[in-house]
Amino acid sequence: MNDLRRIDLNLLVILDALLGEQHVTRAAERLHLSQPAVSHALARLRDLLGDPLLVRAGSGLVPTARALELVTPLAEALAQVQSLLAPNTFDPASARRTFRLAMSDYGAAIILPGLIRTLRAEAPGIDLQISHASREGMVEGLLNGDIDLAAGVLPELPGELHSTPLFEERYVCLLDRQSLPAEGVLDLPTYLSRPHVLLEMRGSGTPEIERTLTALRERRRVAVSLPHWSVAPQFISGTDLILTVASRALNDIDEEALIVVPSPFEIAPFTFVSAWHKRRGGDQALNWLNRRIGEGIVRG
Structure with missing residues (x-):
């Protein structure tokens, strides 16, 4: 005592x-x-x-x-x-709070525009601190309390963490329009013969693509490997490169120079989730923020 x-x-x-x-x-x-x-x-x-x-x-x-x-x-x-x-009820209009969120630049591009507009309209006293982390980094940050909420592809979470699905995503291929085969279809032999752009950050690459190719006993040549996707479409224009990427990453491409086509082989879709520590389950403000993230994506 x-x-x-x-x-x-x-x-x-x-x-x-x-x-x-x-x-x-x-x-x-x-x-x-x-x-x-x-x-x-x-x-x-x-x-x-x-x-x-x-x-x-x-x-x-x-x-x-x-x-x-x-x-x-x-x-x-x-x-x-x-x-x-914390009070039993959460009033976003009067709340004063800072949330620490972790996500990739892909997640940020999808989540933040709508979320920030919502916060400015409904909860102007709430501030955000955004960090960029690998999958392992997000899990570690949630476990040790460095971040409040993570958004990403997190298929295997420890028991201390909870998650909720935000959306399901599929893979597509991005090519220069002039490099598309004459018949207008990207087939597997052409895909394998071309050089590729690989988006890969430690713990956050595209293992689904490589696993699928391995199962097919095929390999692709990676000509450019980089840790963020936002500049990747610029590499494709005027080249024979192929970018295989999540479809939502290509919402704002130059459609005159570039074209999006289906993958020539079936790649399993993935689920994008938000995750938090179970100790935060009673945090009404965090629950409100999580709901707003999901609603913003649905509206978008």
């Missing part, structure tokens, strides 16, 4: 910021506190927990083993306290 009486909830908030930033000045800026106040809080935390928690390395700080053990339970505890103190 004596130890509990010594605990100030603000200390846990400061510890969370310090572990996230690993820098006293940046943590102070994030919390809108002075640097001396954060340094004093760190000294109290060290005394309270009997561990240095963060040790100097160069111009920053490195967490100790004990501090690393605290990251996940600390994030869970703060989320539970926030949920406990």
